[in-house]
Amino acid sequence: MDNACAVCHDHAPAEHYLCDACQYRMRSWLREITRQLPLLHAVLRPDTGPAQRGGSGRAHSPLPVDVRVLDLLGPGHVVPWIDAHGDQTGGVPLEPLLYGWARYITREIQVPSVRRDRHGTVWSQLCTDPWPHGGSNVPAWCAWLQAYLPYVARQSWAEAMYDQLEDVVNRIQQLTHTRPRSRPMDAPCPDCSAFGLQEREGEFHISCSVCSVRLTREQYDDYRAAIMPGLVRTALLMQAQQERTRQAAAA
Ligand SMILES: [Zn+2]
Ligand SMILES: [Zn+2]
DSSP: OOOBOTTTOSBOOTTOSSOHHHHHHHHHHHHHHHHHHHHHHHHHSOOOOSOOOSOOSOOOOOOSSOHHHHHHHSOOOOOOTTTTTTGGGGGOOHHHHHHHHHHHHHHHHTOEEEEEOTTOOEEEEEOOSOOOTTOSSHHHHHHHHHHTHHHHTTSTTHHHHHHHHHHHHHHHHHHHTOOOOEEEOSSOOTTTOSSOEEEETTOSSEEETTTOOEEOHHHHHHHHHHHHHHHHHHHHHHHHHHHHHHHHHHO
């Protein structure tokens, strides 16, 4: 295989189908899903206003839950990943999606489970179902899948899992009206010199919004340490010059 990432076609490590940045993004999405769960539960029941007691006439019964959120949080069947791009993508709920991937990975890896009975005989059989720490729920599956991401990144189906996680995180963020935060960096872009470098939540790279140059955080820190003293000195000299010009004009 060549070492191009299946998602962004950037350079990927040897024997990998995902580059470091796309792996980082998947890990961030799994953390984000857990972080967003309380928000999803909060928007599940739209504010229907105070209960009307003692009213006369036929009671109006508004829909008690937001069905789009219920779609996501509700139960559902595990969808085989090869079918998930077909007609069934419409509303794969969160937990069956995560559990489906965990089960798929377990069966692919064929981890042996070993137990010893009371007579001391060792029994070994292949695991067919994953067992996360902390029970079977969304945060537990997110943690389980994060632990297996290094394995996932080496599989030809990694892109399918990437796409499905991206889709589900987009659905969640639309419902909770949240967006990844970004922060402008104080050093100018090393390529186009514009002040366009931004650190975006969940992204491996700091990137320039003007020319799309990308730097890892370590590269940015080294670059900033090298360039900023000179920039600050120049700015101070310019400020002093302006002050002298202003004083000369006032004299
Ligand atoms: Zn990539
Ligand atoms: Zn730039």
